[in-house]
Amino acid sequence: MSAFPHQIVDVDSATNRELLHLFHGERTGFVQVGRSRWLLPSKYRRMAGDFYNFRVRPDDTWVVTFPRSGTTLTQEMVWLLGNNLDYKTASEVRLNSRFPFIETRAVHGRFPMLIHDEVLKDLQDLNQDSSRRARVEQMSRPLTEELDQATSGRFIKTHLPLDVLPPDLLTAGCKVVYVARNPLDVVVSGYHHNRRFELVGYKGDFPKYWNCFKKDLVMFSPYWAHVTEAWGKRHSPNMLFLFYEDIVKDMRAAIRRVADFLGTQVTEEQVAALAAHLHIDTFRKNPAIEPNSQRLVGLVNQDAQDFVRKGKTGGWTEEFTPEIVVEAENWMKENLSKTDLRFPL
Template identity: 25%
Template sequence: MENLPTPFPLLDHPELLVPMYVHSKESLDYAKNFPIQDGDVFSVTFPKSGTTWMQEILTLVTSNGDLSQVHTHPNWERVPWLEQNTAKGFLENRAAPRLVSTHLPYEYAPAQLSKGRGKVIYTARNPKDVTTSYYHFSKFAKFLQDPGDFDDFFNKMLHGTVYMCPWFKHIQGWLDHKDQMDMLYVTYEDMIMDLRGNVLRIAEFLGYDLNEGVLSTIVNHCTFSSMKDSKMVNYTLVPNKLMDHTTGKFMRKGKVGDWKNLFTVAQSEEFDRVYAEKMKGDDDVNFIWDINNST
């Protein structure tokens, strides 16, 4: 199988790692200087925090529940990544509302966001489950670094040497500037516990009044079981040179608390210590770490 380039550090910000195969200095400059239009909606996530889920929700909310796009166009075309090389081709000349995904830390995001342009939805997930999901994804995503064993990956996550890390800086960077932009903060865990209520929150934030029929259509489509079987969502359309589908699945479990199946007691305690140190003072950020449910 073809070997892809390893992630590279930006010359001016060596702490940020991005995979060269889908990013470039030019694509990151494009993201930073992206001209925001009225109606633009930005879905911001750290990797493995509900990005795909939010792409489906936004597609359906802004189309009043029309399922045609989600059955015919891959999510990366409907809600493309701003920082990737393909962004300009997807977003230039696109009619409003333009739906945009990004994993970028705040300092790399479009400068106009801090001036109140566009709308931002930041989706967060408890970082133990992020670490678990990210580890499994990295084992078959050929454009990412080899994760090694879980102990290696665990240490890389804590020390911020994985794509778009550190997690702590990512969430703090965005939430510290929330008052400078039109932002809605949601969590993966809240959406699992109350998908219908959170779809309504998102719709209201974007200015859409959904009737009960449309709301039910969106909620039924945006369950984990529905999305994992859709080729427009589950990334099985991505060629094997990018994702080795023989060794893993993009849509794996969609559960809260799966970290307990991978973390040792010592790792959990170490993570708790680092989390308490890094997130000290961020009293508004609270996570549910385990529930017996799935999307």
């Protein structure tokens, strides 16, 4: 096992108090990792080496994104293209079982990184009937054991930046699909999503969430380092870098690109059928894409919006005040000046 190469430090006490007040799903505090100062929950300190030393296989397929960048849509597309367009299994087996999210599952006997031990205990207490209890126990079951037992190609989702993932991820022969989305849409989607889930439990308003986002104080931040690190590796033969805006603008073209990257042959009829399956009006109603855990009592706010919201681009304009628009324009201009990455219009 290789030594984890990055320094992990606690967030300063004042900032930590502020974050714990806003994000009720974390009960202990937050850490910052490496030169980029990735913001992660305190439990990451114990699990950093497990993620970094995760054994990658040549037939793995990974989807890597900053949260709320079109991850779920991309997972479904990638899984179907990688599994002979098996819509029957896709309708019967939930996406998070077909394409597990490693941060929300136990690793090497440790409880999930994104689920604080106290929150997990609360879920266990609230979900005493057998079916719900089984779902809580599934989150506590080591994902590494499950994936080690998989005999065919594995499909894995993560929001962790490439910097802290296995160093051979892009050289071991597996396929990595990275999706980036305009950060102004990301922040609005993240605000609603993190109010929805008690695992994060955001209790503030949108202006406060925006302030945390631009200061790199939401989970998996900094946003710009996350995206530009992947952008710099986009020419790797084992990485496909996609923009969410391009996917929704021309779904059929995106399907062809992903199919070509995965080495999958598809007819135009199959492309059309998959595009229809992934259309937001259909996709939003698909029960197989919502995590099993959403049925648990105490995990999702009762007044929260759907797991898949609007799925459109440019929706940030509905949430930003005129003052935040000015801040955002300056923030975008400053950060884009440091990179040749440009988001599609």
